[in-house]
Amino acid sequence: MKTRAAVAFEAKKPLQIVDLDLDGPREGEVLVEIKATGICHTDAYTLSGLDSEGIFPSVLGHEGAGVVVDVGPGVTSLKKGDHVIPLYTPECRECEYCLSQKTNLCQKIRATQGKGLMPDGTSRFSYEGKPIYHYMGTSTFSNYIVAPEIALAKIREDAPFDKVCYIGCGVTTGVGAVIWTARAEVGCRAVVFGLGGIGLNVIQGLRLIGADQIVGVDINDSKKAIAEKFGMTDFVNPKELGGKEIVPYLVDLTKGGADYTFDCTGNVTVMRQALECCHKGWGQSIVIGVAPAGAEIQTRPFQLVTGRVWKGSAFGGARGRTDVPRIVDWYMDGKINIDDLITHKLPLDKINEGFDLMHEGKSIRAVVEF
Numbered sequence: 001m002k003t004r005a006a007v008a009f010e011a012k013k014p015l016q017i018v019d020l021d022l023d024g025p026r027e028g029e030v031l032v033e034i035k036a037t038g039i040c041h042t043d044a045y046t047l048s049g050l051d052s053e054g055i056f057p058s059v060l061g062h063e064g065a066g067v068v069v070d071v072g073p074g075v076t077s078l079k080k081g082d083h084v085i086p087l088y089t090p091e092c093r094e095c096e097y098c099l100s101q102k103t104n105l106c107q108k109i110r111a112t113q114g115k116g117l118m119p120d121g122t123s124r125f126s127y128e129g130k131p132i133y134h135y136m137g138t139s140t141f142s143n144y145i146v147a148p149e150i151a152l153a154k155i156r157e158d159a160p161f162d163k164v165c166y167i168g169c170g171v172t173t174g175v176g177a178v179i180w181t182a183r184a185e186v187g188c189r190a191v192v193f194g195l196g197g198i199g200l201n202v203i204q205g206l207r208l209i210g211a212d213q214i215v216g217v218d219i220n221d222s223k224k225a226i227a228e229k230f231g232m233t234d235f236v237n238p239k240e241l242g243g244k245e246i247v248p249y250l251v252d253l254t255k256g257g258a259d260y261t262f263d264c265t266g267n268v269t270v271m272r273q274a275l276e277c278c279h280k281g282w283g284q285s286i287v288i289g290v291a292p293a294g295a296e297i298q299t300r301p302f303q304l305v306t307g308r309v310w311k312g313s314a315f316g317g318a319r320g321r322t323d324v325p326r327i328v329d330w331y332m333d334g335k336i337n338i339d340d341l342i343t344h345k346l347p348l349d350k351i352n353e354g355f356d357l358m359h360e361g362k363s364i365r366a367v368v369e370f
């Protein structure tokens with residue numbers, strides 16, 4: 001069949017909207033009609049050419065929602081008509097990682113996924129007879145995709161696609177990092193670096209669990225108002241500290257250091273600041289931001305010797321098929337706010353404008369509707 005898709009033919013070039021050929025689902029695979037997709041900073045990161053796993057030509061996108069159109073042989077948990085969110089972190093429930101109960105990083109199909117291929121080592125997309133690669137196992141910038149059954153979370157049918165697509169990455173990553181990675185507790189003090197599509201969800205996660213102080217740090221003052229709406233108690237623009245060092249400033253503001261800090265920028269200098277403004281003895285810093293290939297983090301080991309903990313979080317530590325339907329329920333029950341974070345809606349033909357808005361710092365989330 002044909003599918004209309006925004007294709008990344010080359011790094012650093014705008015996406016091109018073309019009709020691709022799409023092969024049907026094979027063993028264990030599912031054909032999904034994507035109804036809506038968000039644009040995450042990670043898509044821009046891969047398009048920039050700085051992702052060591054970036055492959056071109058490919059169909060980017062990993063924040064989608066849609067409907068099952070067809071299932072391949074052996075698929076048992078999904079049927080035509082089911083509503084789903086594609087998962088770049090699948091959940092097979094049988095690999096060593098899934099069974100450990102210590103991580104959400106299912107490895108069942110990670111090797112082929114990282115090479116832009118389906119688990120059998122081939123691509124379902126092609127253009128003018130040549131293969132086009134998948135991305136993160138999701139490729140939600142295509143109207144139709146084929147995805148492994150274990151990489152699809154079944155969700156309730158009354159949830160609006162143009163909102164819950166954001167649960168496919170940003171919402172789950174931010175809220176989950178607080179609940180599942182940090183396991184932050186009532187009354188904690190936290191600092192969130194980067195108040196974009198991820199950081200604002202960290203803030204709403206912190207409000208949800210009852211944090212006492214939620215400090216937001218961003219170099220863009222225009223993020224202050226929306227962050228306050230989501231629960232931020234203090235705003236810091238590092239460029240407006242009149243020459244004061246940010247780390248001691250934040251330690252002072254949090255009365256000795258934060259219990260939890262979150263990097264949502266992908267900047268390794270910021271990651272160091274986030275670790276070092278943690279409370280001596282117990283503060284934990286969670287790295288969420290994705291840094292360019294080759295970048296490295298640094299600190300004095302003394303920071304760790306004296307009890308600060310450096311952790312990372314992928315997809316908020318969420319187990320996709322188990323936790324994503326629950327987060328959809330939280331949204332439908334009014335426990336979390338997604339609507340106010342979706343600042344722009346675009347048709348597929350204007351997807352490059354969504355990237356421009358992100359780079360200009362004008363959007364939180366732009367959502368493309370098919």
Ligand code: NAD
Pocket residue numbers: 040041042045169170173193194195196197198199217218219220223238264265266267270287288289290291313314315316358361363364
């Ligand atoms: P975004 O562009 O919406 O937001 C980034 C924010 O950081 C912006 O508000 C920007 O002004 C701010 N910022 C940039 N440099 C800063 C600095 N030096 N100090 C303070 N603030 C600064 O991006 P996003 O979609 O929120 O993604 C944020 C990061 O999270 C990206 O690196 C993305 O790749 C990563 N990410 C990781 C995961 C994961 O599972 N680990 C999931 C999604 C996104």
Ligand code: AHE
Pocket residue numbers: 040042043051052053054089105110169290291293314315
């Ligand atoms: N391919 C990159 C790594 C990118 C990365 O860290 N991705 C996050 C999700 S970002 C979503 O917006 C992730 O889940 N990582 C775990 C994994 O297995 O990829 C690189 O640097 O090579």
Ligand code: ZN
Pocket residue numbers: 040041042043062063169170
């Ligand atoms: Zn993402």
Ligand code: ZN
Pocket residue numbers: 090091092093094095096097098099105106107108
């Ligand atoms: Zn697994």
